[in-house]
Amino acid sequence: MSETLPTTVPADSPAGASRRRWGNLALFLAALALLAFPLVFGLGTVADGQEEPFAGTDSQATTEIQESDPDYTPWFEPWFEPGSGEIESGLFALQAALGAGVLGYVLGSLRTRRRLVGPGRTAHGVGPTAPGRP
Amino acid sequence: MHIAEGFLPPLHAAAWTAVAAPFVVHGAREVVRQVRRDPESTLLLGAAGAFTFALSAVKLPSVTGSSSHPTGTGLGAVLFRPPVMALLGTVVLLFQALLLAHGGLTTLGANVFSMAVVGPWAGYAAFRLLRGAGSGLGPAVFAAMALADLLTYVTTSFQLALAFPDQESGFVGALSKFLSIFAVTQIPLALAEGFIGVLLFRVLTDTAAADLLRLGVLRPSEQVPPADGDVTATASGGVDEHAPSTTTPSTTAPSTTAQDSEGSR
Numbered sequence: 001m002s003e004t005l006p007t008t009v010p011a012d013s014p015a016g017a018s019r020r021r022w023g024n025l026a027l028f029l030a031a032l033a034l035l036a037f038p039l040v041f042g043l044g045t046v047a048d049g050q051e052e053p054f055a056g057t058d059s060q061a062t063t064e065i066q067e068s069d070p071d072y073t074p075w076f077e078p079w080f081e082p083g084s085g086e087i088e089s090g091l092f093a094l095q096a097a098l099g100a101g102v103l104g105y106v107l108g109s110l111r112t113r114r115r116l117v118g119p120g121r122t123a124h125g126v127g128p129t130a131p132g133r134p
Numbered sequence: 135m136h137i138a139e140g141f142l143p144p145l146h147a148a149a150w151t152a153v154a155a156p157f158v159v160h161g162a163r164e165v166v167r168q169v170r171r172d173p174e175s176t177l178l179l180g181a182a183g184a185f186t187f188a189l190s191a192v193k194l195p196s197v198t199g200s201s202s203h204p205t206g207t208g209l210g211a212v213l214f215r216p217p218v219m220a221l222l223g224t225v226v227l228l229f230q231a232l233l234l235a236h237g238g239l240t241t242l243g244a245n246v247f248s249m250a251v252v253g254p255w256a257g258y259a260a261f262r263l264l265r266g267a268g269s270g271l272g273p274a275v276f277a278a279m280a281l282a283d284l285l286t287y288v289t290t291s292f293q294l295a296l297a298f299p300d301q302e303s304g305f306v307g308a309l310s311k312f313l314s315i316f317a318v319t320q321i322p323l324a325l326a327e328g329f330i331g332v333l334l335f336r337v338l339t340d341t342a343a344a345d346l347l348r349l350g351v352l353r354p355s356e357q358v359p360p361a362d363g364d365v366t367a368t369a370s371g372g373v374d375e376h377a378p379s380t381t382t383p384s385t386t387a388p389s390t391t392a393q394d395s396e397g398s399r
Binding site: 027037053055059075076088091093096098101102111114 | 185
């Protein structure tokens with residue numbers, strides 16, 4: 001089915017480019033809808049041993065272990081714990097920001113490179129067309 | 135999928151560490167090899183690492199009423215093959231274990247095995263299978279991203295069920311318990327990650343088709359002709375040796391050689 005990718009509307013025509021953009025938007029909205037659905041319809045439940053709805057599955061699993069196996073004691077403690085939930089959220093946000101920042105930099109670089117060097121080639125010449133890896 | 139620090143018995147912790155270690159060492163070698171052989175792909179390698187780094191930090195709500203995070207390991211597995219992700223995933227998990235008290239050092243081996251080994255291999259296998267069956271890039275990427283995510287959590291459920299079998303129903307009972315916590319919650323998140331992955335590959339197909347071709351991800355017949363603003367660039371032709379070399383001209387010679395000899399290695 002892939003071989004039909006250059007569809008009846010050529011992608012280099014304005015119609016093709018616009019179709020591609022709408023496709024991208026649809027993909028984004030599909031992901032957003034999947035994630036918004038539980039929130040909008042209030043599907044959050046307070047799981048055993050949790051205080052809030054939408055508790056993390058990792059902590060649910062930990063609770064489950066403690067309930068089913070009360071004799072088990074963790075034999076190792078984290079060497080550092082964020083002081084509070086707020087600080088922990090901040091560190092998670094920092095991690096996401098670092099990742100998103102680098103990803104955005106790469107996508108911007110690739111886009112600029114294509115503008116300057118032209119499509120179908122890389123910064124150092126024509127990209128070899130032979131597929132396959134060693 | 136982060137098993138908390140100290141929440142695997144010492145024997146299990148040691149065993150998973152021993153199982154995961156060779157994959158990580160091999161992965162580190164593969165990263166070095168990839169960068170040496172194809173320096174131009176370093177940008178995309180950075181993107182693969184950054185994608186996992188960002189996605190595994192974001193807890194998202196699910197229809198089960200709990201929340202969980204995607205893994206983002208499918209991107210790198212498709213672009214650079216799974217061994218590379220063994221290293222990149224380990225870096226992410228180490229960061230979270232050390233700075234966020236999320237996961238842990240004793241459980242690092244088990245967590246690496248689920249997120250950085252099983253997930254990427256499952257995603258890559260799905261990608262190759264679908265591509266081999268003639269699927270387009272979109273569906274294959276969707277399957278790779280979603281399965282890399284989902285299978286990570288299935289693996290975690292297995293690991294916990296092995297370590298903490300139910301008093302009455304044993305391993306199977308514990309497995310269904312942990313699967314209901316992890317895997318069911320993960321299904322919508324895995325699908326969302328699939329959509330985001332397809333979106334990302336569409337952008338990459340537009341902006342870095344040459345890299346995708348070289349990495350064997352895209353087939354020459356699938357290259358999308360340039361859209362806006364690049365008409366002149368295409369018209370000026372296929373082989374123009376005097377193309378504006380605005381970026382790092384000094385590295386032109388060695389890099390070209392590396393590409394040329396790539397096939398023979």
